[in-house]
Amino acid sequence: MRNQGSLRSTLHQRGMRMTPQRQLVLDAVRELGHATPEQVCKRVQGTAATVNITTVYRSLDLLEQLGLVRHTHLGHGAPTYSADEHEHVHLVCHHCGAIDEVPCELLDGLADLLAEQRGFALDASHLGLSGTCRNCRENPTAV
């Protein structure tokens, strides 16, 4: 489901189409790396000014169902969307709001533990991890 052709046929099987708007939303997510629906919308509007935020929300939902994008809740406010290829764990500093990324494999040990003890299959990328970043620890006065 990675290339355009199979994407189109997947949609076609469901009686759906790859519209320009949907393509623009997907492109925007890929280009931006991480972005809120609002940011995606801004970006899309750079190319097609009349695209509505409602369409962005609906496209993001659809693309997520298709497994092409994924959203992550970083704590406060809007979630951020990223392309499925671009998977990692987010470290959110709740002092300054900085977001760092680390490989999902860092959580493998924890994932095994949770699977054993609770039967819980961890999805490391869907929620961020919060804490205090290096900078805020070293400069507690700042912010």
Place this chain on the structure above:
Amino acid sequence: MRNQGSLRSTLHQRGMRMTPQRQLVLDAVRELGHATPEQVCKRVQGTAATVNITTVYRSLDLLEQLGLVRHTHLGHGAPTYSADEHEHVHLVCHHCGAIDEVPCELLDGLADLLAEQRGFALDASHLGLSGTCRNCRENPTAV
């Protein structure tokens, strides 16, 4: 800062008071274990019907600054507040919404890793961990 006397004096030093509303909000959080601001408000209104949701929000903020309560983002919608004593990691199932709790110590290994590699001080209780719970894995048709 655990007992009422020192709480009152902490507030007094700041020119603030422990009002009945604030006490009711704190009591409600402690009684409910986990609760959204809305749920806290309902509970408080059981005792004092005129207390406004705005007051609940402001009280929760204040109590959080004082280190008496803590909020956790579980993904969608409103955060849940709990008493500071009541610390643990939340496992959120993004299929059925079930919330499980595990001891924070389960994340000690990860916390050490993040501290070493990124200088990041993990706060295990502020964000939930998302994934698929045992029940949803064993009964994928359900929900």
Place this chain on the structure above:
DNA sequence: TTAACTGCAAAGGCTTTGCTATATA
């Protein structure tokens, strides 16, 4: 020509803000 899709407007959850009245030291 039918079904999917978009855009628009409105509404819905959650939260904050501004203001006035009240209560407490």
Place this chain on the structure above:
DNA sequence: TATATAGCAAAGCCTTTGCAGTTAA
């Protein structure tokens, strides 16, 4: 009496819903 606080109403974000016009197979 001065200051913190509560309550109320309104507004602000973020998101969803309903609907009518448009587009594409």
